[in-house]
Amino acid sequence: MLSEFDPARPGKAYYDLGPITGALDGVSGDVLCCINNGAGPSVLLLGGVHGDEYEAQVVLRRLAASIAPEAVTGRIIIAPSINFPASEKGRRLSPFDGQNMNRVFPGKTDGTPTERLAAFATRHLFTAVDLLIDVHAGGRDVSVVPHVFGFSTASSKVGSEALTRLMEAWGYRFIQHVDGIRETACGAAKEMDLASIEVEGGGGRMQGAELRIMEEGLLRGLAAFGVLKPTLPPASFAGVHVTAGPEGQYLASAPGLVEHLVGLGDEVSPETVVARIHPVAGADAQPRPVRSPVPGYVLRQTEHAFVMPGQLIGNVGTPLSR
Ligand SMILES: [Zn+2]
Incomplete structure (x- = not known):
């Protein structure tokens, strides 16, 4: 694993989130996978903002391992468990500071471990991509129907029309429309004019069928974005937009x-x-x-x-x- 982060390094590279983020003063952490193959669109897949949202972390780790650089046009960055101190304990929040990572963005470089991890994502990962895909799940408290929602601004590289088309490409039955919260990963991305899609589904239960729905949605979404060779037939949207x-x-x-x-x-x-x-x-x-x-x-x-x-x-x- 590499300890000097270079988002433009050609091919597939794995980094150690511990030393590159300095979140735990250099202690080893989870992986960050960065796949580059020439010019093209760029995307960040973020998982494990909440450590008990297991489905997202399993699916992203599997995608990082299975996506070959030749299948990519542009850049895919994958962080299966960005909040690794929480994930390693199977908990929603970090055992070091008990903070909800999705309320500390954009983070602080000299803050708590949770704030430092968020700051690394905001400063080094959000700035390296055209689109953020933040993958959540219900966690241990709720089960959630698979759905997506997204945010963009007039200055985002991926505008609102394109974002809606992308969300429809997921093939899910529901697209939700919500007011964003500034301190979330997607909220901080919006402040930087970075378009984002939040994925939801499952509920800490690790049902194979729910993992499959999550993985297939991501594969369809990445293909529709043009960053990954299609492996599934495209889905035509026949679902519902809801508030x-x-x-x-x-x-x-x-x-x-x-x-x-x-x-x-x-x-x-x-x-x-x-x-x-x-x-x-x-x-x-x-x-x-x-x-x-x-x-x-x-x-x-x-x-x-x-x-x-x-x-x-x-x-x-x-x-x-x-
Ligand atoms: Zn969550």
Whole structure:
């Protein structure tokens, strides 16, 4: 592994995130893979911002190993586990500082380990590419239907029309439209006029089918961007554009055990009983029905059977008329 980072080095190179980022004062970390093959588009695949979002990390490590430089036109940089201190413990947050990496961007070069890793990504990786693809998953708390969302500015190399076409190329059923948060990786990219796509799907469960959906979406997206030779037939978009604000969340009104009556991706209306909360004590066995707050599609569900009042049970995305 190389310890001097050079994003333009021809061919495939592996770097050690420990010494090149200085995040843990030179202690060895996870790999960063950089593949260069001539002139062309450039992309960064970022995984493991949250250490418990396992699917993304497995898929990106597999892509780094399997993509041959000859299949690339331009540059692909892959960081399977950018928050490696958290990933190495199987946890969402770094054991060194407990910070949520997706709230510390653009990071600080003299900050905590999490801030230093974020700063390295912002300063050295974001500046080396035309597009950021930040791959997340539900983590241990929620399961998420596969979907993508993206951000660009009027000055981004990949403009908003091109970004929408790219997201449609993923072949997923849902494209979400959200207001970005500045302190996320995608938010910091937007501040630098770098276009980004955030990928979601799965939920810390490591289902083979969900890993496959994630990998195939990325392969289709990279091919549509022109940075990777196509290996799959292109998907024609037949999905839905949705918004997913707080009005679509359904929360527990009482402590109890959640029984989900709909599945991820199911279409629901305000008449639909999406879940029931069963009491955990007392002679009354009557569960409380939970109805969908809005018409739309189920995007997320809690992975926790036991909930307390106010805790998220799920959320529904509302179709956008376009
Ligand atoms: Zn995440």
